[in-house]
Amino acid sequence: MRTPMLAGNWKMNKTIPEAVALAEALAKVEIPAGREAVVCPSFVCLVPVKKALGSSKIQLGCQNMHFEAKGAFTGETSAEMLKSAEVSHVIIGHSERRALFGETDAVVNRKVKAVLAAGLKVILCVGEVLAEREKGVQNDVVKTQLTGGLDGVPAADLARVIIAYEPVWAIGTGKTATPEDADAMHAFIRGTLAALANAQVAEATRILYGGSANDANIDSLMAKPNIDGALIGGAALKPESFTRMIQYKA
Ligand code: PEP
Numbered sequence: 105m106r107t108p109m110l111a112g113n114w115k116m117n118k119t120i121p122e123a124v125a126l127a128e129a130l131a132k133v134e135i136p137a138g139r140e141a142v143v144c145p146s147f148v149c150l151v152p153v154k155k156a157l158g159s160s161k162i163q164l165g166c167q168n169m170h171f172e173a174k175g176a177f178t179g180e181t182s183a184e185m186l187k188s189a190e191v192s193h194v195i196i197g198h199s200e201r202r203a204l205f206g207e208t209d210a211v212v213n214r215k216v217k218a219v220l221a222a223g224l225k226v227i228l229c230v231g232e233v234l235a236e237r238e239k240g241v242q243n244d245v246v247k248t249q250l251t252g253g254l255d256g257v258p259a260a261d262l263a264r265v266i267i268a269y270e271p272v273w274a275i276g277t278g279k280t281a282t283p284e285d286a287d288a289m290h291a292f293i294r295g296t297l298a299a300l301a302n303a304q305v306a307e308a309t310r311i312l313y314g315g316s317a318n319d320a321n322i323d324s325l326m327a328k329p330n331i332d333g334a335l336i337g338g339a340a341l342k343p344e345s346f347t348r349m350i351q352y353k354a
Contacts, residue, residue, distance in 0.1 A: 106310050108326065109266060109333035110350045111142040111227060112340025113167060113195060113314075114149075123149035127156035129343035133350060135161045140333075141350050142193050142227075143340070147181055150189040165193030165227065168201060171214040183222030194219045195227045195335075197253055199272045209252025216253055216265070225264045227335065228253050229314070230293070234273035242271070243292050250296050259301040267293055267311045268335040274315025276337055283324045283331070286313045290330035319348035326352045 118126060123145050135141050144165035145153045154164050166189075170180035186194065196219060197212040207215075212228070219226045230249040232242040246269070257265070269289050271281050281289070290311045298306035313325055314335035325331050339345040 106308065106332045107138060107140055109140040109142065109310055109312060110346070110352075111165060111193070111195075111268075111312065111333065111335050112144060112346055113198070113335055113337050114143065114145045114341060115167065115200070115337060116146060117341055118145060118149060120149055120152050124152050124156045126341070126343060127153040127162075130162055130346065131157050131160040133160075133162075133343075133347045135350060139350065144193070144195055150186075150191060154190050163192050164190055165195060166191050167195045167198065169194045169196070169215055169219060171211075171218040173218075183218055183224060186224065187222060191224065193225045193227055193266075195229065195268075197229045197249070199229060199231055199233075199270060199275060203272075209249055212249075212253045213255050216257060220257065220261045220264055225266065227266045227268050227312070229268045229270050229335070231270040231272050231275075231315070237271065237273060242289065246289065246293060247296050250293065251300065254300060259305050262297070262301055262305045262309060265309065266333075267297075267309060268314045269293060269311060270314035270335060272315075276316070278316050280316045280318075280321050280325075281313070283321075283328050286325060287328035287330050290328070290332075294330060317349070319345040322349045322352045326354065 142163045142165045144167050196215045201207045230246050232245040236245045294306045310332040312333040312335045313331050317334040317336050318339040
């Protein structure tokens, strides 16, 4: 049994007062039993958002982390700093980090290992760009990202890894992968995890879909057997749409 997860990636949106207002609205939301919800605000908003969430079951995540423990890495944030802000989940390898900040699979792998070594949970993002899908090489691309990102991660640690399949052509574009296409890729990812680790790990690992998921398409996405939740950008910025997504109809 995989616990469904709805995770909001707020990206570089919301000032502290705006983030607090959103968190306060979400804190009032009933999280259905057997589901997890996570919000990932910017670093500067982590502490005030945690406070605003109060006793809500919503967990706190962030969008990036450096792999080094401390020192002369201007502008970076370490695992211990995130732990001291009560972060539980770290998004690693988002396509925007890969495309805009030059993160390679090797860098992603160092970050994944550092998150796990700190006892935190990883949301590892993978996904192909449009040209790769048009060439029909999306499975190869995702397999390379998974194999590189998880290189050297022991099977036991994979219990704290959540995969987010985010076709880059669907992020922020309004173009969602069809539930069938997403489910097929999720099944492929599960097969890849079985080969990298074992069948038990593959069966237990949650695979989220990301890419223009919203309150109108969440029910049909969640109806698919290999889709275990969503990583949500734009639709996570409004309390009404994120709430509706947390409360998707099974
Ligand atoms: C994302 O960037 O993780 C994402 C899925 O964005 P959106 O939902 O806006 O496509």
